Amino acid sequence: MQEKTYPWWSPVMGAREKELLSQVIDSGFPNDGPFTEKFENELAAFLGAKYAVAVTSCTAGLYLSLMALGIGSGDEVLVPDITFIATANAVSMTGAKAVLVDVNKADFCIDFAAMRKALSSKTRAIIPVHVSGRAPDMERLLAFAQEHNLKVIEDAAEALGSKTLGKYLGTLGLSGAFSFSPAKTITTGQGGLIVTNSEEIHGRLRELKDQGRPKRGTGGNDTHVSLGFNFKFTDLQAAMGLAQLETLSERLKKLQKHYECYKAALADNGRVRLPEFDTAAGACPQWIDAYVEEDRDGLYEYLKQRNADCRKFWFPLHTQNPYLSDDADYKNSIDVSKKSLWLPSSLNLEEADIYKVAEFVNDWAKLPSARTAAGAR
Ligand SMILES: Cc1ncc(COP(=O)(O)O)c(C=O)c1O
Known part of the structure; x- marks a missing residue:
């Protein structure tokens, strides 16, 4: 008899994922398309956010959020010292400096006294990380950010569906990024999602994720209104995600x-x-x-x-x-x-x-x- 095991984590996926994946394959369109749009809309509605933008990963989501806010070289961003390294790497990708801040032992999240000490004239933003799905005191954090004129981008990689102050984590800051890598509540293999209530940030995110095109183009005679890159999701991932969302x-x-x-x-x-x-x-x-x-x-x-x-x-x-x-x-x-x-x-x-x-x-x-x-x- 096989011995009983107690896995730390294992992705759960099955027949429904296969069914929706088949639909995408049969559609002949595996790119960022109608399934992706549906996935974004369903998550925005669930989370109570105005806009949701699916991207290749949470790391990309944090990076694009920082870019959308104009953060880059010469700027500093406060990041907790206890997190997956992606949080700091997203800051480094923009050319800004990730300033590491000690955490507190009660909730393992960014510590307020240490954050105050880490402030400088270059500090532009804070990325609170919701470790294991647990938020720091967000009321206090948002007040601190306001007092020091800092933008808040939530690293909600581990926090899909977790709430504080009556709101879903990821929706309290200017933007929040989620991860759908295999050890997360829902997975799309790899993948991420950014939510925001700002029309302006949403517009920038759409352009940044798709070569400066506000709307997905043909790759031919498109107008590229700004500098952007390729961080597009795919409908294959969205098929997985939509199936997972059902549960x-x-x-x-x-x-x-x-x-x-x-x-x-x-x-x-x-x-x-x-x-x-x-x-x-x-x-x-x-x-x-x-x-x-x-x-x-x-x-x-x-x-x-x-x-x-x-x-x-x-x-x-x-x-x-x-x-x-x-x-x-x-x-x-x-x-x-x-x-x-x-x-x-x-x-x-x-x-x-x-x-x-x-x-x-x-x-x-x-x-x-x-x-x-x-x-x-
Ligand atoms: C706290 C935290 N931030 C960021 C990430 C990066 O997410 P992704 O792998 O989707 O880029 C993770 C992933 O495990 C994470 O745990």
């Missing part, structure tokens, strides 16, 4: 349930803390993250031996070659990076599976010394 609400409910189960089961576990998601207010985790005060790697190995796959947190960006900088300003991000991991969160897991993994975590926590007994089975 989005179900997926979100399941992820919230995963969190509630872990939270209940780990309530008395003194070694592992789950950062809060206010699910009653609509917050939804993309993956369930956990902070392990002592011996995170021991827990990781212990779970691995029981076929429960976790993913360790990113290294702080300031320790990565393109962004090397002194440790002194990043005490919290160093701590969070060393002590955090994502627990098995796959949509394929059922409630009983989550309770089983939580039982492993509790068993590990009861070992006399988690550090020395980590390998024991």
Whole structure:
């Protein structure tokens, strides 16, 4: 009998994706076309945003958002030190400087005091990252941005369908970018989406993503009104996305349930803390993250031996070659990076599976010394 496994994540796709993909293939038009438009419209309506623009990735979405706001060489953009490197790389692509900012240990998001310290006369924007689908205090962040005349572009790569202040993440700033890479709530293989309520930004995004053409052209006698590039989505991706969207609400409910189960089961576990998601207010985790005060790697190995796959947190960006900088300003991000991991969160897991993994975590926590007994089975 095959051993039971508890994947950290696994994309869920099947017959409906195949059906819609066949329709695109039969249409003879695999480019950015009617399926893409439908996908954009459905997501804009779901998120309550005026405009949605599908692009090749969230990285491209952040880059194009910055470009649309005229951010480039000589400018600085505040980026949390704990995020996937794409956030900073999108800034670097524009020629601007990504200024890394420490995070706070409660929600792993950008820290306000550190942000204030990082401000300079060149600071033009902030990219808050909604780590695991959890927003920083957005009311405070938007007020801070207004006070210092900064644009807010949300990195909502991990936050599709998660809410704060009664709104979907990604719709609170001037623009927000989502990712549909395979480890996300819905996937199109690769792909991203930008949402905005600004007609002007929307217009710029359309031109930037398609060689300066406000509307998709023929490639022949088109008018290119501005400088643009090729970051177009395809209807093949949109077919996948439309099929996945049909089950989005179900997926979100399941992820919230995963969190509630872990939270209940780990309530008395003194070694592992789950950062809060206010699910009653609509917050939804993309993956369930956990902070392990002592011996995170021991827990990781212990779970691995029981076929429960976790993913360790990113290294702080300031320790990565393109962004090397002194440790002194990043005490919290160093701590969070060393002590955090994502627990098995796959949509394929059922409630009983989550309770089983939580039982492993509790068993590990009861070992006399988690550090020395980590390998024991
Ligand atoms: C926080 C964050 N930002 C940006 C990205 C980049 O998204 P994409 O791979 O779609 O470019 C990711 C992807 O995992 C992410 O987790």
